[in-house]
Amino acid sequence: MIPIFKPYMPQEIMPKIEEILYSGNLAFGKFGRLFEQDLSTYIGNEKIITVNSYNSAMLVVLSVLGLKPGDEIIASPVSCLASNQPFAVKNLKIVWADVNPLTGSLCPEDVRKRITPKTKAIFHNHFCGFVGEIDEINAIAKEYGLFVIDDCIEAFGSEYKNLQMGNLSSDVSVFSFQTVRLPNTIEGAAISFRDQEMFDRAKKIRDYGIDRAKFRGTLGEISPDCDIEVEGYGALMSEINSYIGTEQMKHLTFLLDKQRGNARIWDAKIKEIEDIVPINLNPETIPNYWVYGILCKDKNKTLENFRKEGWYATGVHINNNIYSVFENKESLKGVDQFISMYLALPCGWWVNNKN
Incomplete structure (x- = not known):
């Protein structure tokens, strides 16, 4: 039987993987930066970071946006469970909005009806790679001063008005690179931002809140002058996963x-x-x-x-x-x-x- 999903993996990658494994440089580094650059070039947005999983990506995004327990987020129940679970982890109140039954995408009219003074963001899932009503949802968010997160868990490479997802007017876009996605890094994800300040904040949050440019002094010791100001996660993508991503992008x-x-x-x-x-x-x-x-x-x-x-x-x-x-x-x-x-x-x- 022809399967619905099948992981793609380029041939001839093992020699370089073995080289990386014994290089002593396994954490985020050269290939991590190369993969981010490849993604930025493809999407057309320089404000992109990679992380080690889609779940990490979502938690980083919710921290960047400063969402707190009890805040309301409007989301679609027609999506992957992985998309919505982080809201429960963060104790956010999920307000489900209805979808257009012919597309599976959020219904703008129903989204508007769900907005309250506690609403902070709209989580716009693009179901199975089919892009929803971007302009309509984003216009509603702008009218009410809300964030829009484009959930591109299955939509990397999908386009809207000749632009790549991740290069639109939405505040944030989240991608998954799990095994059955393209690109496939075995496990991993990326986040694209429209705002430079959010982008800079996200780079710290994915790395325990650390500003690496200030973290160590001239002798390589941790500097007490480098304050940790934001919450953070251990979410950096490894060099192995990043290298696989760079090879996937070629295809x-x-x-x-x-x-x-x-x-x-x-x-x-x-x-x-x-x-x-x-x-x-x-x-x-x-x-x-x-x-x-x-x-x-x-x-x-x-x-x-x-x-x-x-x-x-x-x-x-x-x-x-x-x-x-x-x-x-x-x-x-x-x-x-x-x-x-x-x-x-x-x-x-x-x-x-x-x-």
């Missing part, structure tokens, strides 16, 4: 082009199947086609039919408002409708799709 355009080519073939195939339509796309977006999303009248029957044909169809995620950890099990009409119809089909670089 990224080819891999994304392959996925988008597979999507065009799926477009033609789906037209021939009754009671199935592609997920409704904003014409100003280009998904990365991490998966190919469809909406179907009978989800279970459609899933079984595709699997019989050798395609591992799946719903990928389940709506997070069913989980007690978030202390908010509000039922949302658009969410229920979308989850009842949505399926993902394999569309990745490994798929040899044919007309």
Whole structure:
């Protein structure tokens, strides 16, 4: 059966990995900086840092924004559990907003209705790489003085109005480089910022709050004059993961082009199947086609039919408002409708799709 996900790994990387392993330089260093530069060049934004996991990235972001226990954050329950768990860790109050049942993306009108004096941020998930209503959500946030975090956990390489995700008007964008993403660093993530002060603050927070330029004196000893002013995490990406990331970036355009080519073939195939339509796309977006999303009248029957044909169809995620950890099990009409119809089909670089 053709899998829905498959980790990509470039060939001929082992000699350099072995060299790094025995170099004595395993922590964030040369390859960490090179990977960040590669990401910055690709996205078109210099204010990018890497971290060792998506979870670390989210915690760094919430610390950078200064969100405190009890603050409200508006989010979509139609997303990966990894996206929303950090809010529970930080004791933030999650206010679920409904989604457009034809796209799975946040509904701007419903987001507006959820705003209260305690609202601090909107967490805008771009479900399975399909970009949501960027301008509308960002305009609402600007009107109310709120932060916008673009959740690009599955959307690296997706585009909006010919710009890469991470180079838009949103305050922050968060990417995952976990094994089944592109690029894949085995484990890792990146954060892009619009604001220079946030960017500078994030570099400290990912490294225990340390300003490395001042941390040690001329003899290499820790300087008592270097104050630690902010909370921090041990979130730096290792040299091994960073090196893998630099090698992955060399292949990224080819891999994304392959996925988008597979999507065009799926477009033609789906037209021939009754009671199935592609997920409704904003014409100003280009998904990365991490998966190919469809909406179907009978989800279970459609899933079984595709699997019989050798395609591992799946719903990928389940709506997070069913989980007690978030202390908010509000039922949302658009969410229920979308989850009842949505399926993902394999569309990745490994798929040899044919007309």
